[in-house]
Amino acid sequence: MKVLVFLTCYVALINSQFICPPKDGQYPDSRQCDKFHECEDGVAVTKYCPDGLVFNPAIRKRNKCDQPFSVDCGDRTELQPPQPKGVCPRLNGYFAHEDPKVCNKFYNCIQGEHIEVTCTQGLYFDEYTGTCVWPDTSDRVGCDVKTNVLKDGFSCPKEGQKDDNGNLVIHPKYPHPTDCQRFYVCLNGMEPRDLGCTVGEVYNEDLQKCDAPENVPGCEDWYQSEPSPAPKAVKKTK
Known part of the structure; x- marks a missing residue:
């Protein structure tokens, strides 16, 4: 038996x-x-x-x-x-930042040693794909998006901007509401930047670039109101 x-x-x-x-x-x-x-x-x-x-x-x-x-x-x-070490939940892999509000950074862990990586501006890290993606395609919640509003209150429109063919513009530009020389650029449609034309030019919304003032209705006299530079002092000769 x-x-x-x-x-x-x-x-x-x-x-x-x-x-x-x-x-x-x-x-x-x-x-x-x-x-x-x-x-x-x-x-x-x-x-x-x-x-x-x-x-x-x-x-x-x-x-x-x-x-x-x-x-x-x-x-x-x-x-x-798992064999966690430091900020790495496992010794190897790509992992989200430990602060759930920080969605644009992640860790590349190799044998427990980590490298902090920052996504391209406007993108969030997605653990399911191991890549940086658009926020609306990720499942990240609670992310800190305060940096998407400039000091003057401008933020990129959610509806985006389309070209003449109906395609979405990747880095759309928008005119400043009160300053003809300044304009905004939304990197990847989400990250606003406050930029300006060189002195003597103004932003042309129709052409999406800086142009001569006389070509932009309403901005023709933009530089004429500026005070003239003070005349240079003439050195007296003896």
Whole structure:
């Protein structure tokens, strides 16, 4: 009876182990996404990706450990316990800033050492894609957007600006309401910048560039109201 019990347990143990396919190589675990089996001559050796990375069978090179946002784990939902270090929730990967109000910065963690990265102005970091995206396509909430309002109260219109073909302008420009020489630029449609034309020119809204005052209705006399420069002193000769 004891021998029968032993044999039953031994068979169950063998069945629970990974069975190598005929071809040598690396194969994903059926339940754990960062776990894989390396087969050589029909013998399987179980291995794990570095903490934060998962196994990607689609990679043709030998190192098949990849970022989670690049891999569809499917039913392989289990992961090894995290090994947090400093601001890195796991040793490897791209992670959002620890302050939930800071959405334009993230950390690139490599073996627990982090590099802080700032997105292009107007974009937020998205952990699901590991990239910087437009705020309306991300799920980030509570972000600090106070920097999107200038001191004079100007903010970029939400509806954006379209060109003559009906396409959305990436960096639209807007005239200043009271100053002919100044205008606003909205970087990526969201980050406002207060700019100005060189002295002698004014902003032409129709052409979307600086132009001569006589070409802009309402700004023809913009520089004529300025006081004339004081005459230079003439040195007396003896």
